C-alpha cells in the first residue's frame with residue numbers, strides 16, 4: 001500500500017477521500033492543521049480514524065500562522081484587490097508546509113487535499129507541495145471523482161460501513177481560522193442580494209452594537225503590533241483580543257466581487273475584525289513616520305505582495321525579496337495609533353511616534369509658524385519650467 005498524507009478538515013469531502021483512497025490501495029495518514037478553526041480537534045482526529053485513516057496528526061499552527069504569515073502580510077499592507085486581508089489564503093501555505101514535513105517523516109509517497117478544481121486553494125496547496133518536495137505525488141480526488149452531491153458522498157460512506165456524524169448541509173461554504181472567516185455560496189452567489197445576517201459569526205450586526213464608541217490604542221514596534229491599550233500580548237492573543245473588540249462593534253465585514261486565479265469572478269463575504277483594525281492602524285502610523293516618496297512607492301509592492309499570497313506563491317523569491325524591503329520600510333513604524341470602533345466602522349482618531357515626521361511648527365496656520373512662505377513663489381516657477389511651451 002502506498003502511503004499518503006491528507007490535509008484533513010473533518011468535513012464530508014475529506015472524510016470520503018479516506019475510504020476512496022483506500023479502495024485504490026493507499027494507506028492514508030490524516031494531517032489536521034489547527035489554524036484556529038475553533039473546532040474540537042480530538043473529535044476530528046477520531047473522525048479521521050473512523051473514516052479509515054491509519055494515523056491522525058493534529059498540529060497547532062496558530063502561532064506560526066500569525067507570526068510568520070499574517071504579520072508579514074500586515075507589514076506588507078497586503079490587501080487583495082485593495083480589500084481582502086487574505087486570511088484563508090495565508091493559512092494554506094502553512095498547512096501545506098507541515099503536511100509535506102509529515103510526509104517526509106512518514107516516508108509517504110504522496111500528498112492529498114480536498115479542494116475543488118474551481119478555487120484558489122488547490123493552487124496554494126499544490127504550489128507549496130511542489131516547491132518543497134516535487135518528488136511527492138499529488139492527489140486531488142474531489143476534482144475528478146464520481147460524487148456529484150453531498151447525498152452521494154454520505155451514501156458512499158454508509159456503503160463502506162463508516163458511521164461519522166456529518167453536519168447537515170449548511171447553506172454556505174465557510175472557511176474559518178483565528179484571523180477571520182470567509183463565507184460563500186448559497187444566496188450569496190447572487191451579487192445583488194444583500195448578505196443575510198446569519199452568515200456572520202465573528203461580528204455583531206451594527207444594529208445591535210453598543211451605542212457608545214469603543215476606543216482602542218494599538219502599539220507597534222517596527223511594524224509589528226505588540227500592545228493593546230498599553231498591555232503586551234503574544235501574537236495569537238493580540239489577534240483574538242482585536243477580533244473580540246472589533247466584532248463586538250460590528251467591525252470587519254466585507255462584501256466583494258473577487259477575481260479568482262482560475263479566471264472566474266466570485267462573490268465573497270468576509271469577517272476580519274482584527275485584520276481590518278490592524279491594516280488601518282499600521283497604514284496610519286506609516287503616514288506619520290515616513291516621507292511622501294516612501295509611502296507612495298510602497299503601494300506597488302503592497303499590491304504585488306497581496307497577489308503573491310493570493311496566487312499561492314508564498315515560497316517564491318520575490319516574496320522573500322519583498323520581506324527584506326518591508327523590514328527596511330518599517331524601521332521607524334514604532335508608535336501608537338488610537339482608533340474608534342463604532343457601529344461597524346473603524347476610524348483612526350490619533351497617532352504618535354518618536355519617529356514622527358509631522359512638524360506642527362511647519363504645518364500650523366496659527367501662532368509660531370516657521371514656514372517661509374516667500375520661498376513658494378520661486379518654487380512654483382521652477383516646478384513649472386519643464387511644462388512651459390518655450
Ligand code: ARG
Pocket residue numbers: 086088089120121173174175182183184258268
Ligand atoms: N476566496 C477566498 C480565497 O480564495 C476565500 C476562500 C474560502 N473558502 C471557502 N470555502 N469559503 O482566499
